[in-house]
Amino acid sequence: MDSNKNGIVLKFGGASVSSPEAFSSIADIILHRKKKYSRVIVVVSAMGDTTDELISLANKVNPNPPRRELDMLLSVGERISIALLAMALAAKGTEALSFTGSQSGIITTNDHANAKIVNVKPHRLIPHLNKDKIVIVAGFQGMSLEGEITTLGRGGSDTTAVALAVSLEAEKVEFFKDVLGIYDKDPKIYQNANLLKELSYKEAFEIMDKGAQVLHSRCVRLAEKNSLPLKVLPFSRFLEEDLGTIIQDTVRSKKSISYED
Numbered sequence: 001m002d003s004n005k006n007g008i009v010l011k012f013g014g015a016s017v018s019s020p021e022a023f024s025s026i027a028d029i030i031l032h033r034k035k036k037y038s039r040v041i042v043v044v045s046a047m048g049d050t051t052d053e054l055i056s057l058a059n060k061v062n063p064n065p066p067r068r069e070l071d072m073l074l075s076v077g078e079r080i081s082i083a084l085l086a087m088a089l090a091a092k093g094t095e096a097l098s099f100t101g102s103q104s105g106i107i108t109t110n111d112h113a114n115a116k117i118v119n120v121k122p123h124r125l126i127p128h129l130n131k132d133k134i135v136i137v138a139g140f141q142g143m144s145l146e147g148e149i150t151t152l153g154r155g156g157s158d159t160t161a162v163a164l165a166v167s168l169e170a171e172k173v174e175f176f177k178d179v180l181g182i183y184d185k186d187p188k189i190y191q192n193a194n195l196l197k198e199l200s201y202k203e204a205f206e207i208m209d210k211g212a213q214v215l216h217s218r219c220v221r222l223a224e225k226n227s228l229p230l231k232v233l234p235f236s237r238f239l240e241e242d243l244g245t246i247i248q249d250t251v252r253s254k255k256s257i258s259y260e261d
């Protein structure tokens with residue numbers, strides 16, 4: 001087991017949980033990481049196109065839904081995933097516990113559909129992590145100081161993963177994607193795209209600024225502010241340690257914890 005008691009955060013996006021069978025596959029990835037890290041915190045997004053489907057469902061009822069109610073509805077997508085993932089791990093004989101964003105202490109501004117994370121208070125998670133349990137957190141959502149359910153904006157689960165890692169002082173966040181890592185351009189569009197092994201935060205921003213949807217730029221900003229290393233790797237070939245892209249600065253300076261501006 002790794003000497004780092006603070007563990008690792010694993011983030012699985014919608015593409016990695018696009019079918020019921022996929023939960024069993026990602027459970028295997030999680031169990032593999034649990035052999036190395038004492039603390040494993042998993043952040044998961046809604047399955048496949050669930051968020052888009054929930055938006056169109058809302059629009060069928062009201063073409064201009066109240067933003068508070070839309071957040072209440074969209075937060076359901078990630079709740080489905082966390083529960084199914086805990087069930088998939090239970091089917092393999094491992095107890096894992098799922099938590100919503102609010103249960104996990106993801107405190108946000110009250111800007112529905114575009115809330116910023118202002119603090120993370122993971123008090124409910126820590127006792128379970130200390131008991132060696134795998135903790136599964138719903139991405140993309142939190143709770144405002146006013147007690148309202150909020151969402152962080154499209155792609156916001158990446159930011160949930162980084163904020164939790166910052167709060168729990170995890171070693172890094174691993175993002176499991178349907179590509180081998182970050183390329184200089186979208187590999188699904190450009191056959192001549194080059195896979196990049198290592199990037200500074202600045203270089204990662206430059207790629208995101210060109211429109212790459214591979215990582216949310218907000219999560220890269222949060223990681224940079226807290227000197228947290230990020231790794232993007234394929235969920236299909238997770239055993240190949242050399243694959244993927246690492247984003248970090250060459251010098252990791254210890255900074256005090258800070259969340260979104």
Ligand SMILES: Nc1ncnc2c1ncn2[C@@H]1O[C@H](COP(=O)(O)OP(=O)(O)O)[C@@H](O)[C@H]1O
Nearest residue numbers: 013014015177178182183185186188212213214
């Ligand atoms: N520069 C890039 N490098 C890698 N992937 C990119 C890039 N630009 C766009 N993409 C796209 O980003 C997608 C992100 O992966 P995906 O598994 O869909 O993420 P998630 O499920 O976490 O939202 C890839 O499928 C890829 O087509």
Ligand SMILES: N[C@@H](CC(=O)OP(=O)(O)O)C(=O)O
Nearest residue numbers: 013014045051154155156157
């Ligand atoms: N489910 C949300 C949040 C998210 O981050 O999704 P993904 O990890 O699949 O990009 C969305 O579709 O925007």
